[in-house]
Amino acid sequence: QFFANLPTEEIFTTPDRLRADGYVTTTKPVSVLDVKTEEVRLVFKDGKVIDYSAREGKEAMDTFFSIDEGTRRLGEVALVDETSPIAQSNYIFNSILLDENASCHLALGDGYPTALANGALLSTDEQLHEAGCNTSLMHVDFMIGSKDMDIDATTGDGKTFAVMRKGVFVF
Template sequence: MDERIHEHAAVLVDWSARIEAGDDVVVSVGEGAHDLAVAVAEALGERGANVVTTYSSEEVQRAYLRAHDGDFELPEHELALYEAADSVLFLGGTRNTAATADVPTATRQDYNRAASEVREARMDTDWVSTVHPTRAMAQQAGMSYEEYADFVYDAVLRDWEELADEMANMKEILDDGSEVRIVKEDTDLTMSIEGRTAVNSAASVAYDSHNLPSGEVFTAPVEDAVEGEVFFDVPMTLEGQRVENVHLTFEGGEVVDFSAGAGEEALAGILDTDEGARRLGELGIGMNRGIDRFTDSILFDEKMGDTIHLAVGRAYGSCLPEGEDGNQSAVHVDMITDMSEDSFIEVDGEVVQRNGTFRWEDGFDG
């Protein structure tokens, strides 16, 4: 077995999930994640944790959902499992990124609604999502399998403590700041972040961060205080459709005009979901320079160094003041733009990043 799989397991168990002896851990194993599951089981055995492994097969889920009449019930046994769990480790690893393409959206929504207590119970644990490289994911990224595996481990096997320290600079700037401005080609967007708290998402539950890899600092813009236009030059897949070159115009926090070079219909469908789907729920600043290219996977793309992403839809509670709900929506869709060239980020009128260099870095030209 590739030694990096064992290193990945150790980062996941120790840095990310902070597993200790006696913890009741659920390990959710994707169809293509077997090898990582073996390495994680070994690490959990060494730490003295108690383990249940579940099988997260898209093909099994597809067969179940398509055969069901849609009148789903809360699965009480699944709820009992997660209510009694301390941690959940999601080991993704799809064998076909389109495996559930023919499950009707309505069926998926009906199921998710019936099982919402299960999802909440899972989110109440120290959960962490990661992925084991598969050929299907390499294909989605347009890469050979070996090259893709190198890419994944470059992103995952960071010095997380060091990155967390660096990201603390950005968190401090955002926590102290009131207004963020983003400027690049076809982009000049201003938003209020007054009273909001930034999350230093350092791939560890100790940092309120649940993705491995992570490496972003994110906050929630004030939902009615976003003005201007923004262009997203990174392509993405939304509801199975390729969406490219999205351009959004905001007034009073709301998207009042939009266009896309491809996939405009999918974009329109998302913006029309509900009222909150036309307002921002997240501003994220990607700071993981181990991720050096886009691979059409949001887990990686949004953390790429020298990018920012904005999400329409639901805001994360950890960014909001006590008692405030923030932007509410059934969706949370991230869109990414490259900030490595001809661009800058300003906070309260001061440039904090220009052309991909932060102000605390060598070569910064404020």
């Protein structure tokens, strides 16, 4: 079976739940537990959100992070080109299945085992965690992309190459 987002404008993966350091700030509003949030700043250390703030919706973030330990870890990283039709519309649909296709985004919470080698064969939280996949009752996308975003990738042998410049894929 295949369940695609409609439209699908993203390239996504399941990140290692223990390997994120730094911070991001959302560039578009997102509903968290049916509450609008804006300018959510997330600070990561060793894959875990260790600090956060929000211009709007801080109380919803407090509740979100109290749901389970997995809400503080990444479940998805997605790249979306600023030339996507949804991004070009400059419209917030208030539906994550559409809005996530307007911007690069990170999801906090449950990861996608099918994005991992042999991930579909992993069935317990322990097996998923060992493979690097986060587990949670939640999965919420936070848009972080913009027309100013540059993204570089580093290969396993240390080579670096451009992936995005000014929010647009370069390959």
